[in-house]
Amino acid sequence: MPVPRTPPLLADEVTLARYPFLPQASDWIRTMAVRHNIDLNELLEGTWMEQARQRARIRLIDSVQSKEGVQVVGGDIHTEEGRLIEAFSFYYARLVMCASEDERLIARWAQAEAARAEQLLIQDTSNLPAVAMTYISKVEQSTTSPSSLTAQSGMGMHQLRQRPSDEWRVGLADFIEICPKITGHRWRLPNVDIEKGWVKLHGERQYASSAKLARLLRERIKAAIQAETLEKMAEVTTDLAVRLAEPVGMVRNLMANKTSEAIALVGAEEGDWPPCMQKIIADLTEGVNVNHFGRLFLASMSATLALPQESCVGFFRGAPDFSESTTSYQVQHVYQHEYTPAGCGKLKVNHNCPVLPGDNRTCDQPWMDHPLKYIRATQRWKRLTERPSATESATTDPPSKPEP
Ligand code: SF4
Known part of the structure; x- marks a missing residue:
């Protein structure tokens, strides 16, 4: 991506604490660590950094639970202590994300931090030019x-x-x-x-x-936070992963609850849905942007499966740009016009098919050209396995032809 190689100079400590992800903030955070004797032990367990860890937990919880992203309001960054808490809370939260080794969690957290930055930048006319020229x-x-x-x-x-x-x-x-x-x-x-x-x-x-x-900056900031976190993931030692196991577990549990909440909305068994549909729902739930084609596919699949419209709207609730009224209107439009869900070929071309050959036995079948066939085949296979006399044949591949 065409990002400037040399970012503009930024030395104001309040600005660096407000946007601790900026490349210009790294040296300042290092200087603060030396000045205040903050080492890894202090950051992970010390009493001096307790408040930073608490604020980091809020940053992480917000990244899963709030669709607006991380809370804009933090500590008072006009005091040295407030700046320390804000900067090191970001640093600690990033360490937790690195230790999670979970790319989806990292993407969601990066998205939430970038959404917070967007909200701040809309108001922050004095720093907007420098941040814009950074990215x-x-x-x-x-x-x-x-x-x-x-x-x-x-x-x-x-x-x-x-x-x-x-x-x-x-x-x-x-x-x-x-x-x-x-x-x-x-x-x-x-x-x-x-x-x-x-x-x-x-x-x-x-x-x-x-x-x-x-808004444009939000995308670049998200990409930068995500790339840096993935890069630093390699530096996590086993010892560090063990020491961060508790906050990592906390975020993982929150995320798991969030995903199952969305799936349980429709009262259908997740196992019946094709991987493309599941992936789109999971991405939306985790705040990952899904392209227009994927969104239309999800809405038309929901309509075809006669899922309640509110459930379909619920799938989009975690989307970075979710608006209740706009989504409800668009979903209603798709339901009224009974759009036919796209086939596998179009989903593949539009990057909405997540499977590769060998990933999924049903999707690998030569007849598989539409996600609805996937559902029919799965349901038929389940019916066969439920009949005692058919138990043996059901352990083989799915039926060679889908039900009409
Ligand atoms: S092969 Fe078809 S049904 Fe399977 S995940 Fe891809 S698009 Fe969906």
């Missing part, structure tokens, strides 16, 4: 000069003066790389204003240009 290679702010518009009213023609506004624009390469990860028509290339290699982020009535930039 986006081509980005600049321009002031749109006032222009005259002519409007007609019952009292005749009037000249309307627009107020000057600051608008951001980003390089086309950055935009193209980031926008597929964001849902919504305004992020599709045909709908944006492109000029000489720049994409203008026009301000809208309810969506300011700076908020759009913060």
